[in-house]
Amino acid sequence: xxxxxxxxxxxxxxxxxxxxxxxxxxxxxxxxxxxxxxxxxxxxxxxxxxxxxxxxxxxxxxxxxxxxxxxxxxxxxxxxxxxxxxxxxxxxxxxxxxxxxxxxxxxxxxxxxxxxxxxxxxxxxxxxxxxxxxxxxxxxxxxxxxxxxxxxxxxxxxxxxxxxxxxxxxxxxxxxxxxxxxxxxxxxxxxxxxxxxxxxxxx
Numbered sequence: 001x002x003x004x005x006x007x008x009x010x011x012x013x014x015x016x017x018x019x020x021x022x023x024x025x026x027x028x029x030x031x032x033x034x035x036x037x038x039x040x041x042x043x044x045x046x047x048x049x050x051x052x053x054x055x056x057x058x059x060x061x062x063x064x065x066x067x068x069x070x071x072x073x074x075x076x077x078x079x080x081x082x083x084x085x086x087x088x089x090x091x092x093x094x095x096x097x098x099x100x101x102x103x104x105x106x107x108x109x110x111x112x113x114x115x116x117x118x119x120x121x122x123x124x125x126x127x128x129x130x131x132x133x134x135x136x137x138x139x140x141x142x143x144x145x146x147x148x149x150x151x152x153x154x155x156x157x158x159x160x161x162x163x164x165x166x167x168x169x170x171x172x173x174x175x176x177x178x179x180x181x182x183x184x185x186x187x188x189x190x191x192x193x194x195x196x197x198x199x200x201x202x203x
Contacts, residue, residue, distance in 0.1 A: 003089075010087060017085045019077060021070060022093030025187050028066035031194030038141050039064050039187075044199055045130050045138025047114040053126040053151045055101035062154045065094040066191050069182030073169070076176035085172055095170060096186025098155055107189060111196055123151045 006016050026033030026040065033040045039062065046052055073092050077085060108115040121129070127146055130137040145152050173179040185191075 015082060015086045017087060018089045019074060020089065020091040021074075022091060023062050023064045024067050024070050025064040025191065026066060026195035026198060027068050028182070028188070028191040029068070029194060031191075031196070031198030033067070033195055033198060035199060036140075038062065040195065040199055041141050042138050043108075043196060045133070045141075046108065046118065047200065048133055048137055049126065049129050050114065050117065051119045051121045051126055051129055052105050052108070053101070053123045054120055055105075055123075055151045057100060057102070058153050059101040059151045060098040060153075060155050061101060061104050061187075063094050063098060064187045065092075066182065066187060069179070069185075072176060072179040072182055073173055076173035076179040077169075080172045080175065088168075090169055090172065092169060094186035095183045096188075099187065101151065107192060108196075111193060113196075113200055124149065 003018055006018055010016050023038060025037075035041065035044060042061075070092060077090065077092070105120070109118070127142060127148075130139045130142060131146065133139070170180050170183060173183065
C-alpha cells in the first residue's frame with residue numbers, strides 16, 4: 001500500500017524513489033541485534049538444539065547485512081544524486097556472495113562454545129527437535145517448513161540471480177566509500193562472530 005502511494009505521487013509529478021530493505025543482521029562490530037529476528041533466532045535455536053541440519057550446496061543462509069551497514073547505505077542513498085535514484089525501486093541488500101549453510105556450520109563449529117559438539121542431523125529430525133525445544137528454538141521461524149523433506153532453499157528471488165540490483169546500489173552510494181565497502185562485505189565472518197558473542201551472553 002505504501003509503495004502504491006509513492007507510485008501515485010510520481011505519476012503526479014513528484015520526484016521520488018522506493019527503498020526496500022533486505023534482511024538485517026546484528027551490528028558488524030558489537031553484534032548487537034534483536035534476538036527474535038530471523039538470523040539471530042536461527043543462531044540461538046541451533047545452539048539450544050545442539051544440532052545442525054544436513055544441507056548441500058543449494059542451501060544458503062538468507063542473505064543478510066549488518067544493521068550499521070544498512071543505516072550507512074540508506075543515508076548514502078538519501079544523499080545521492082537525485083537523477084541516479086529518481087523513480088527507482090532499490091532493494092538495499094548485501095552485495096556479497098551467498099553464505100552456504102555448510103560454510104555456516106564450519107564457522108559455528110570453529111567459534112566453539114555450544115556449537116563445538118553439535119550433531120549434523122537430517123532436516124526432519126532437526127525440525128522435530130526445534131519444535132520440541134520451543135522456547136529457545138528456531139521453531140517460530142521454521143514451523144512453516146515442518147513437513148519439508150530437507151532444509152528450505154532460500155535466496156531464490158531475482159534479486160539474488162547472477163545479475164542482481166547490487167551494481168546499481170553500489171553506484172548510487174559511490175559517494176560514501178564506507179557504505180559501498182560494507183555492502184560488498186555483507187555479513188562477514190567477524191560480523192557473524194560478533195553477533196554470536198552478543199547472543200550467547202543472553203542465553
